[in-house]
Amino acid sequence: MNANIAVIGMGVMGSCLALNMANHNFKVSVYNYTPDLTDKFIKNHPHKNITAYYDIQSLINSVARPRKFFIMVTAGKAVDSVIDSLLPHLDPDDIIMDGGNSFYKDTQRRYDYVTSKGFKYFGIGVSGGEEGALNGPALMPGGNAESYKEIQPVMEAIAAKADDGKPCCTYIGEDGAGHYVKMVHNGIEYADMQLIAEAYLLLKNVGNLSNEQISQIFHEWNQGELSSFLISITADILKETDDMAEGYLVDKILDSAGQKGTGRWTSIAALEQGVNTSIMTSACNARNISSFYAKRQQFADSDLKQTLPVEIDENFVEDVRRSLYTAKIAAYTQGFELYKSASEIHNWHLDLGSVASIFRAGCIIKAKFLNNITNAYQKNPNLENLLEDDFFFHKVQENQQSLRKTIAKAVSFGVPIPAFSNAMAYIDGLCTKTVGANLIQAQRDYFGAHTYKRIDREGTFHHQWQKHY
Numbered sequence: 225m226n227a228n229i230a231v232i233g234m235g236v237m238g239s240c241l242a243l244n245m246a247n248h249n250f251k252v253s254v255y256n257y258t259p260d261l262t263d264k265f266i267k268n269h270p271h272k273n274i275t276a277y278y279d280i281q282s283l284i285n286s287v288a289r290p291r292k293f294f295i296m297v298t299a300g301k302a303v304d305s306v307i308d309s310l311l312p313h314l315d316p317d318d319i320i321m322d323g324g325n326s327f328y329k330d331t332q333r334r335y336d337y338v339t340s341k342g343f344k345y346f347g348i349g350v351s352g353g354e355e356g357a358l359n360g361p362a363l364m365p366g367g368n369a370e371s372y373k374e375i376q377p378v379m380e381a382i383a384a385k386a387d388d389g390k391p392c393c394t395y396i397g398e399d400g401a402g403h404y405v406k407m408v409h410n411g412i413e414y415a416d417m418q419l420i421a422e423a424y425l426l427l428k429n430v431g432n433l434s435n436e437q438i439s440q441i442f443h444e445w446n447q448g449e450l451s452s453f454l455i456s457i458t459a460d461i462l463k464e465t466d467d468m469a470e471g472y473l474v475d476k477i478l479d480s481a482g483q484k485g486t487g488r489w490t491s492i493a494a495l496e497q498g499v500n501t502s503i504m505t506s507a508c509n510a511r512n513i514s515s516f517y518a519k520r521q522q523f524a525d526s527d528l529k530q531t532l533p534v535e536i537d538e539n540f541v542e543d544v545r546r547s548l549y550t551a552k553i554a555a556y557t558q559g560f561e562l563y564k565s566a567s568e569i570h571n572w573h574l575d576l577g578s579v580a581s582i583f584r585a586g587c588i589i590k591a592k593f594l595n596n597i598t599n600a601y602q603k604n605p606n607l608e609n610l611l612e613d614d615f616f617f618h619k620v621q622e623n624q625q626s627l628r629k630t631i632a633k634a635v636s637f638g639v640p641i642p643a644f645s646n647a648m649a650y651i652d653g654l655c656t657k658t659v660g661a662n663l664i665q666a667q668r669d670y671f672g673a674h675t676y677k678r679i680d681r682e683g684t685f686h687h688q689w690q691k692h693y
């Protein structure tokens with residue numbers, strides 16, 4: 225068979241992507257390191273466009289030139305092993321793609337390695353989970369620009385389609401650009417999820433509302449400017465009753481969040497680049513503190529926490545909605561600032577409008593307001609900060625008093641809302657002329673002669689600071 229593409233790795237994501245390709249009339253060869261997964265897949269999903277192979281040489285021979293290999297194995301060493309098993313058998317211009325959640329620096333290294341041997345390499349961000357992989361994910365391919373045309377037809381065919389019919393897939397940039405964009409997508413995903421969790425906690429603990437009521441509120445919010453995949457699944461989740469015991473399932477789930485690491489990578493990259501992604505970082509830290517479950521129970525049972533009385537008015541729910549929207553804008557602003565900085569550092573020439581537009585469908589952070597982000601970058605591709613765009617400027621202006629009121633209530637009541645608070649601090653930091661850095665510079669100069677600049681004359685200064693006490 226002259227297959228159009230080979231998929232290597234028959235786990236859930238690889239299987240779904242292979243089926244998605246086959247359903248779009250591409251001839252697909254499939255392979256897994258261990259034959260059991262291949263057998264299971266072929267048995268459960270026989271398809272006229274899919275052929276299974278059990279040794280790497282036959283797999284390689286089955287694909288039309290330039291050959292295309294889509295690796296979908298666990299990120300890490302397994303990707304390197306698959307690459308090493310392919311390389312000795314390839315012809316010039318054959319293309320290796322990695323669709324896992326690989327760290328972008330690994331992708332840069334693999335790109336250099338594979339291209340140095342005369343072959344082509346793509347790191348492809350894939351978002352949308354199992355459902356997306358089968359029916360249309362958002363795809364973020366980064367790699368050899370000149371070979372993108374070879375993979376474009378299959379990538380665009382299998383990608384989700386936005387409301388305007390455009391595929392949620394665009395060439396992102398060289399080397400690790402695709403995986404970088406996916407990494408920050410996940411950082412934004414963490415922030416979005418944390419903000420929603422904080423809104424839920426406020427409605428539940430401060431507003432004293434039931435799961436049924438909160439589900440209805442999220443359902444209503446999903447009809448408006450907050451409309452998004454994550455809000456819609458939250459409405460569903462809160463309504464779900466337990467099938468093992470009385471009550472709602474959400475109340476039976478252990479209050480301790482997991483993380484595989486991509487959100488953390490985003491914060492590490494941001495710190496390395498000197499960009500503020502405090503909302504995403506606070507979301508990581510919130511997952512960290514959630515995992516100290518036993519310690520939290522112990523402190524919660526003590527009377528360490530001393531709160532203040534809180535009055536709830538009839539605008540409370542609407543204030544929480546506005547807070548969520550404002551904080552969400554701040555989180556995406558930070559994410560897109562990070563993209564802009566990475567684009568400059570790595571010379572990726574990221575088209576931020578296109579990045580926003582491919583998040584409009586298929587992925588976990590798909591949301592109505594990504595259209596507004598796309599518009600903002602279409603109006604001004606060099607926008608330095610999303611809040612400079614009229615739409616977002618006015619939205620933050622209109623809604624931020626609700627965020628201030630909500631934070632004040634949460635702090636008084638003792639509800640932890642790190643993502644809301646960091647969103648406010650970010651906005652205030654941006655909108656404040658003096659943030660105390662003059663004093664920090666003075667301290668640095670005092671104890672370490674680190675020097676400082678002055679506002680009234682050019683140059684760099686050091687002062688002989690006196691002890692006054």
Ligand code: 6PG
Pocket residue numbers: 325350351352353410413482483484485486487587588
């Ligand atoms: C996606 C998701 C997906 C997954 C991440 C996050 O875009 O489809 O981001 O990649 O959910 O692995 O997982 P953690 O929350 O475990 O870090």
